[in-house]
Amino acid sequence: MPKKKTDIDSFEYSYNRLEEILNILENQIEEISLEDVLSYYQEGLKLLKICRKKLNEAELKIEKINSEELN
């Protein structure tokens, strides 16, 4: 399946980026400067907030598509 380009505002993007940041902090923390670590941290905090907000506040959207050919 061709990978779709991910919408930057989507939950998927935020969540995947979070895991990425965690992964970097987990495996490369020795090599990263304190400034970078802190900027990852800040980004992480922001993404955590976004993810929680999206999950807790999302309202399921449902759209009915009427087929013109049939009606």
Add this chain to the structure above:
Amino acid sequence: MPNPLTITELTRDLKSLVENEFRNVYLIGEISNFKRHIASGHCYFILKDENSQISATLWSSRFNYLTFKPEDGQKVLVKGRITVYEPRGTYQIDVSGMQPFGKGDLQLKFEQLKDKLLKEGLFEESHKRLLREFPMRVGIVTSETGAVIEDFKNVTKKRYPVANLFLFPANVQGSGSIESVCKAIEQANKPEYALDILVIARGGGSIEDLWTFNEEAVARAVYKSRVPTVSAIGHEVDFTICDFVADLRAPTPSAAAEMIFPDKNELLERIDKIDYNIKIYIKNKVRSLSDSLNNFSNNYFFNRPLDVLNDYKIKNDEQYKVLEKLVKEKITSYKQNLNYKDKIFFNLSPDQTLKRGFTYVLKGDKIVSRKVILKPDDKIKVRFYDGDVNADVE
């Protein structure tokens, strides 16, 4: 000598006898040598049992009513009438209806289509696509009324309200349902909807109710879908051709929602864990940096100035002590001096003098220190140590 019959006469007599007698017969037999005439669409085959056989014809118009595809070797129940074909002097059965004998009609049809599509490779594992882990746009082809869409909506709302659902309504049963489902699948594949997953769903029912999803046209529409498909037809025990063709089979429509959407609560837990871990890593980083800072400051060269400073501190303390001692001594000497002066002062007070027998004179409140102050008849007080005596001046 009796009049001989012509062959035509005999055949005509036989025809009328036989066709009158066998207007409505049921036969059970095995199909053999089945042939369908390409141009006319009429079918010709042999029906036989262990000992005998009979030719059979099935007209094109009737063939279209069959619910299965006749094949050699199949045991069938046939309804028809016996006809005599005069030019050849043969008889056969003109089939008006035919159904598989033994196995259920639909079951057989199901297995035939399954075999056919299997051979064509429509069920190949290599054709199955992975579903996106966080589907954002999910289409569902199903009836717009009924429990299925409600169940699907409710499960989705509970698990992953982040998603956008698109309902492509279709008749899922009865006449027109095949076309309706195929159209809906086609519609859902339009790029404008950019679907991640397409669910084809129908609630439980009899094999006849679910039959639309065992139709070849529907199976091919599912196979053709560019959007990865999930088949969710009937109950857990129901398998349809659609299930085999789709990228994923879900036992029920609700189960489909559970299979394709991540669970919100699990995600929140995972997010909490990420939160915790990120903080741990940051804390450790800061700690390890401050530890290495401490290593620097504990280094000999960094510590020497501190030693010097400490020396000064000690000296300073000592000097302070000396100073303190000096001040204390000074204070003590002042105190002693003061005591001494106090004593002298005490001895000089009038009371002590009065005790020794001296008196002094008061006029009003004032002490009389000179004789000239007093005039005759002035009232005065003579103060003794133990009290005053009033007196008049002469």
